[in-house]
């Protein structure tokens with residue numbers, strides 16, 4: 535199936551937390567969107583991988599995703615291998631998106647950093663004609679654009695997407711991952727929550743920070759590595 539946008543993210547919920555607003559806006563514009571989760575999130579402090587699969591399915595429905603794949607590459611163990619990047623390159627060729635969104639390659643979480651590099655490598659390999667011929671299936675296709683979204687390490691974004699119009703929907707999307715938002719049991723003090731704030735609060739802090747920088751209330755930052763062409767010098 536032909537997609538407009540493919541998100542490649544390490545754990546189920548990373549796509550929604552990082553670019554859920556951007557995806558909602560694309561979906562509302564009638565664009566076809568898919569997600570590749572690199573792992574099942576089975577090492578997560580909260581919720582089982584079954585919980586997370588069920589939650590990812592509910593979030594996918596809210597987003598109207600055309601397709602969601604899982605590479606099951608091992609939570610906490612993501613390593614960029616030739617086999618893994620060729621599997622991902624085949625998925626990119628199959629769906630031939632114009633836009634790929636992936637993790638910033640600089641991140642504290644090794645799965646995020648590795649998944650960002652994996653996405654970047656697969657994006658490149660997907661455009662190699664000889665490789666596509668050798669493997670069979672869909673022809674070579676390198677998406678026009680690849681943008682990174684930040685995790686723990688902020689960057690100076692190329693764009694900030696205005697997500698104020700879809701903010702409540704984005705919150706609902708992330709709340710679909712209920713197992714990540716509630717204490718597991720009485721012994722769970724939320725210690726893995728950075729800075730004592732839960733996921734929704736952290737998401738809002740980031741959205742306000744990056745939104746402020748680009749003159750809007752709530753935004754999602756995206757990075758394009760290297761210059762982009764300006765076909766219209768007045769408006770880019």
Ligand SMILES: [Zn+2]
Nearest residue numbers: 544545548646
């Ligand atoms: Zn993650």
